[in-house]
Amino acid sequence: MKNPLMLMIPGPTPVPEQVLFASAKLPISHRSQAFRDLMADITANLKWLHQTQNDVLILASSGTGAMEAGIINFLSPGDRVLVGCNGKFGDRWAHVCEQFGLITSRITVPWGKPLDPEVFRQHLEADQDKQIKAVIVTHSETSTGILNDLETISRHIKAHGQALSIIDAVTSLGICPVPVDEWGLDVVVSASQKGYRMPPGLGFVCVSPQAWQAYEMARFPRFYLDLGKCRTDAATHTTPFTPPVNLFFALQVSLAMMKAEGLSSLFAHQQRLMQATRAAVRALELPLFVPDDSVASPAVTGIAPDRVAPETLRFKLQQQYGVVIAAGQDHMRGKLVRIGHLGYVCDRNILTTIAALEAALSTLDYPCQSGAGIQAAHRIFNGC
């Protein structure tokens, strides 16, 4: 029998069967009362998830499309932006900014280290004539497993008074607190295949009143990714272009399940999955790519194995046990493996992954104490 695969990657993630079944319904017309009711319900729950009164708009796109929308709707060619770069996604946003002719200053930190809020403060305080129009921060850097200190950085952005915060919350929203109103976040981007426990295909952009003011001045040409059009139509619970209605069905079910669980329970669950994974990895004497627990992402854990080839380990896990973990990206390919623990992942999935990891390591003659990983995870799950 060929092993059915279990996704332990940072997206796409496992999806509840109720959500999958909802997506398999016959499409409805997107110009109908049934669709408007669906979108109204979804929108209310999106605001709940973002802890905000701001608009949350839905695009038929990947997270990258939503992120591009978050940039081109609020800025103009030649604007100066500050981009935090400590992984593939921070680097990507800087690259996107340059593609669009923005004057892009990178605040760069080596992959696996957190962005230093102090450096943001210094740049922003030095900008006396308010040339910085936006600061782009990747909250959870999926390529490394870092959770950047968004709360402090956004406080420094607020103190600047002019610059918008544009936040990649793709692997933090629904996974750890992203209190949009409390932190005063202007533009927050996310995607369906991560904390939403959904298949990929939808992007989300949450927009503050201050960002809408900037929208009025923004001069990038845009049509498909024009968020103003989305806002106009969202006022009557519809979309400017044909929406992926089947993914909307799925989203409605998923958000309702998440709401029934409650935000604090969702976040505590993700925290426990991360702690159990990290405890197990430590017990197996595998080097965590982000050793400092206080900056570890609750979405994904990076491991930089030194006594076994990462790709061999990854291959073994998938080949023999059907457990799919992710490789390193860009220059970290072949140096890193990443265990995703976001989406519809439960304690059992972590135990399974650790058990498969132990089994694979023993096959590869990696010197570690058999059972140590499982015991360490077990202690976290039992609250010891």
Add this chain to the structure above:
Amino acid sequence: MKNPLMLMIPGPTPVPEQVLFASAKLPISHRSQAFRDLMADITANLKWLHQTQNDVLILASSGTGAMEAGIINFLSPGDRVLVGCNGKFGDRWAHVCEQFGLITSRITVPWGKPLDPEVFRQHLEADQDKQIKAVIVTHSETSTGILNDLETISRHIKAHGQALSIIDAVTSLGICPVPVDEWGLDVVVSASQKGYRMPPGLGFVCVSPQAWQAYEMARFPRFYLDLGKCRTDAATHTTPFTPPVNLFFALQVSLAMMKAEGLSSLFAHQQRLMQATRAAVRALELPLFVPDDSVASPAVTGIAPDRVAPETLRFKLQQQYGVVIAAGQDHMRGKLVRIGHLGYVCDRNILTTIAALEAALSTLDYPCQSGAGIQAAHRIFNGC
């Protein structure tokens, strides 16, 4: 019992249950051999459907997103384009061109009339210094039910020697012949919720070698909708950004079903559905918005009722029989109803629609001979 709805609108369309069930599978990693195999299979069948050796690229977007990609990847600000406008979608593409700073000449014809290829020929022949960089044509104009004479217009574009053809085939591909290579079409755009018999969420752009040459010179900033990135990754059967893998599962099944049926059979089926619908509408003495059979779209039939209010008729059909037909768009709202007969629609669906139409008309005291519509449709289905 509340009537379950039957979609007879020009998208979203009915979808086979095999396709829906495929979309409800657990997502897979988009960086896996299983995904590459899936995408290779899909790509081969997309080329079959387009009757082409050109690239066919897949975007996570609506048809509008794909159309914008078809414009911004091959043109630069200030380029001159010719746009055929005889309905909402032609008008939209002209508007998109203007949004992006293209010098846009409209060839305008009243809604419900076909574009005149001769006017295209005159404009193109008059352009001695080859300033026209592209000609944009909506093949099947969904807002009215016109099928424009793309074969002749594209011959005139070819004769120009420089201008690219950019074709909206959203409601023609898979519904009537769009032989991309034979007609020498450069950029052909379509979307999943139409002839593909799929839920919405995917856009497609088919690109000729001549268009790729233009791509090298095109200077619009772009990232998410950059087709060059798609082409690079498509070479190894992958995508630059996370694809909606569940919609890919659905697409694989749908294309395989279509291929098993064969192109000529698909087209003949659509032709029959259109003929039966038009015969029935005529028999019921309802005015066809496009009276000329030779320019009628096989995707959608527009009716401009004169002795009954279109919105009352539409409401009645849906309220009492669950048959959903479309309203007129823009200035034709309240003046037109549109019956979609594209997607996974069979002869029975047409009979059902006509039967419901007859019943609704009789309730509304519309003077027509009861049963005449069904008989007329029946004659078409029986080849009389």
